[in-house]
Amino acid sequence: MTTAAELFALQETDLATDSTVTGLAEVEAQLGETEELVSARELVDQSRERAKEIQRRQKEMDLDAEEVREKTAVIEGKLYGGSVKNPKELEDFQADLTSLQTQLGKREDSLLEVMLELDDAEAALKEAEVALARIEDSWKAEQASLSDTQATLKEELAELQAERSRQLDGMDRASLSLYEILRERRQSTAVAVVERGLCQGCRISLPMSIIQKARAGAGLVQCVSCERILLVN
Ligand SMILES: [Zn+2]
Numbered sequence: 606m607t608t609a610a611e612l613f614a615l616q617e618t619d620l621a622t623d624s625t626v627t628g629l630a631e632v633e634a635q636l637g638e639t640e641e642l643v644s645a646r647e648l649v650d651q652s653r654e655r656a657k658e659i660q661r662r663q664k665e666m667d668l669d670a671e672e673v674r675e676k677t678a679v680i681e682g683k684l685y686g687g688s689v690k691n692p693k694e695l696e697d698f699q700a701d702l703t704s705l706q707t708q709l710g711k712r713e714d715s716l717l718e719v720m721l722e723l724d725d726a727e728a729a730l731k732e733a734e735v736a737l738a739r740i741e742d743s744w745k746a747e748q749a750s751l752s753d754t755q756a757t758l759k760e761e762l763a764e765l766q767a768e769r770s771r772q773l774d775g776m777d778r779a780s781l782s783l784y785e786i787l788r789e790r791r792q793s794t795a796v797a798v799v800e801r802g803l804c805q806g807c808r809i810s811l812p813m814s815i816i817q818k819a820r821a822g823a824g825l826v827q828c829v830s831c832e833r834i835l836l837v838n
Contacts, residue, residue: 607780807831
């Protein structure tokens with residue numbers, strides 16, 4: 606025969622199992638990369654791309670300016686080299702030189718702007734990298750602690766399962782099926798303790814005869830209101 610006390614002990618195991626399973630699911634939901642980590646990494650990638658793009662532009666502009674500088678040097682050579690004597694020709698070279706110098710000035714101004722833009726982009730990249738490193742550090746620590754908790758909960762669950770099978774040993778089928786039905790129907794508590802004449806499952810005041818019957822322990826006695834199996838200590 607299975608007693609209310611035995612079923613109550615089984616219920617304690619089942620309630621502990623339920624809460625361990627819930628805890629384990631919560632921990633497992635938190636394992637893996639967080640949104641914060643993913644977006645911090647994306648920001649680093651974007652910042653790096655932006656800096657690279659500006660560097661490419663700077664390089665092109667550098668080459669461009671160099672080309673104008675070379676042309677300027679050629680014209681200067683002709684103008685001041687003494688080989689050209691014709692005043693009209695010299696006048697044309699002078700005009701070319703002025704135009705090239707204007708072009709070069711503009712290109713050098715743009716180049717300076719791009720260099721400043723690159724400084725900003727590199728500072729932003731550095732900042733994003735520092736933020737990512739900080740987020741990664743705390744994420745790693747958190748994941749390690751979650752893994753520890755997961756392992757502990759799994760161990761607890763295995764112990765509870767072993768305990769449950771020990772408790773089931775020798776229980777009769779009818780009592781167990783009553784327990785399971787009530788557990789499902791009554792939010793996981795199939796067994797209620799009686800305290801000061803009250804069923805602790807539904808708070809109803811129980812008739813004396815029921816309490817005496819439950820105390821005698823001749824068989825399982827159920828609450829007249831909530832039907833839970835009564836345990837009188
Ligand atoms: Zn009750």
